[in-house]
Amino acid sequence: MNSAIFLDRDGTINVDKGSLYRIEDFEFLPGAKEALSLLTGAGYRLVIVTNQSGVARGCYGEDDVRTLHDWLRKTLALEKIYVDGIYYCPHHPEAQVKAYRVKCGCRKPGLDLFYRAASELGLDIDRSIAVGDKARDLQICAHSACAGYLLGAGEIFLSALSALPASVRRAADLLAAAKDIIQ
Numbered sequence: 001m002n003s004a005i006f007l008d009r010d011g012t013i014n015v016d017k018g019s020l021y022r023i024e025d026f027e028f029l030p031g032a033k034e035a036l037s038l039l040t041g042a043g044y045r046l047v048i049v050t051n052q053s054g055v056a057r058g059c060y061g062e063d064d065v066r067t068l069h070d071w072l073r074k075t076l077a078l079e080k081i082y083v084d085g086i087y088y089c090p091h092h093p094e095a096q097v098k099a100y101r102v103k104c105g106c107r108k109p110g111l112d113l114f115y116r117a118a119s120e121l122g123l124d125i126d127r128s129i130a131v132g133d134k135a136r137d138l139q140i141c142a143h144s145a146c147a148g149y150l151l152g153a154g155e156i157f158l159s160a161l162s163a164l165p166a167s168v169r170r171a172a173d174l175l176a177a178a179k180d181i182i183q
């Protein structure tokens with residue numbers, strides 16, 4: 001079984017622009033590609049797990065999400081960075097688009113996408129690491145031995161009642177986290 005880095009997308013790999021679905025609006029954060037290169041070079045599988053409630057809100061469609069993700073994989077592959085999987089949740093409990101109005105288990109902090117990725121890609125969650133700029137990206141750390149990095153000034157409390165485990169570290173950005181992971 002493989003160890004993976006579970007990466008959040010918006011605000012972790014690329015600039016969080018809210019309703020992002022156009023390729024021309026996708027902007028890598030400084031150091032993000034270098035970070036992914038370091039992690040892949042260290043033998044980690046790269047898996048992106050992202051909430052895309054813009055689908056549920058009717059801002060863009062799943063086709064747009066897939067087109068953007070195909071482009072992202074190809075763009076990174078040009079630099080020998082291979083993303084093993086990109087998993088997204090299109091739902092929201094208060095969605096405008098009825099088909100996506102569901103209280104699902106895949107929208108983070110839900111863990112379904114992590115478990116699905118682990119099953120499909122043969123990943124050992126307990127030997128993996130989650131990285132994200134929000135506490136909801138790291139909820140897997142509270143339910144497994146998965147390590148975690150909270151980027152930037154992200155709030156450590158998921159809610160008033162649930163804090164992240166002490167195993168979650170802080171890092172300024174994805175590159176700082178990657179350097180800490182591979183050292």
Ligand SMILES: [Zn+2]
Pocket residue numbers: 089090091092104105106107
């Ligand atoms: Zn979902």
